[in-house]
Amino acid sequence: MKIMVSACLAGENCKYNGGNNRNGKVLQLMAENEVITVCPEQMGGLPTPRVPSEICDGVVVAKDGRIVDTEFRAGAAKCLEIARCEQPDLIVLQSRSPSCGVKQRYDGSFSGVLVEGAGVTARLLIENGFPVVDVEDL
Ligand code: SF4
Numbered sequence: 005m006k007i008m009v010s011a012c013l014a015g016e017n018c019k020y021n022g023g024n025n026r027n028g029k030v031l032q033l034m035a036e037n038e039v040i041t042v043c044p045e046q047m048g049g050l051p052t053p054r055v056p057s058e059i060c061d062g063v064v065v066a067k068d069g070r071i072v073d074t075e076f077r078a079g080a081a082k083c084l085e086i087a088r089c090e091q092p093d094l095i096v097l098q099s100r101s102p103s104c105g106v107k108q109r110y111d112g113s114f115s116g117v118l119v120e121g122a123g124v125t126a127r128l129l130i131e132n133g134f135p136v137v138d139v140e141d142l
Contacts, residue, residue, distance in 0.1 A: 011041040018043040048079025060112025080125040106138035
């Protein structure tokens with residue numbers, strides 16, 4: 005089976021704070037399957053570490069007020085291109101990220117409030133028919 009995963013779940017230090025979201029279940033999948041790792045925020049040209057961002061009224065904004073929507077959508081488009089090329093059987097993404105979140109994301113107020121809805125990349129992949137799951141549902 006071929007699986008695409010959020011790179012931070014595989015232990016890559018690509019999170020906004022320079023850390024990762026290393027996940028035992030994902031590492032197990034990596035041992036047993038062909039895995040492609042992607043970090044849409046880095047692929048969109050953002051540095052690591054970087055200022056955290058949230059989706060506010062449909063636009064991705066960094067906590068310092070800078071609009072980073074273009075970078076987020078560029079990264080999402082690159083992930084879609086890779087998915088179309090690689091045709092993964094499953095895509096496993098990190099929870100609650102403004103890029104990778106599948107079921108929930110923060111509401112844009114930077115106050116820790118969660119709302120229903122996917123991040124930019126997860127949404128694009130789902131809209132294009134790819135089988136996307138939240139890592140918490142593995
Ligand atoms: S964009 Fe996705 S892969 Fe990159 S650090 Fe955030 S959650 Fe992980």
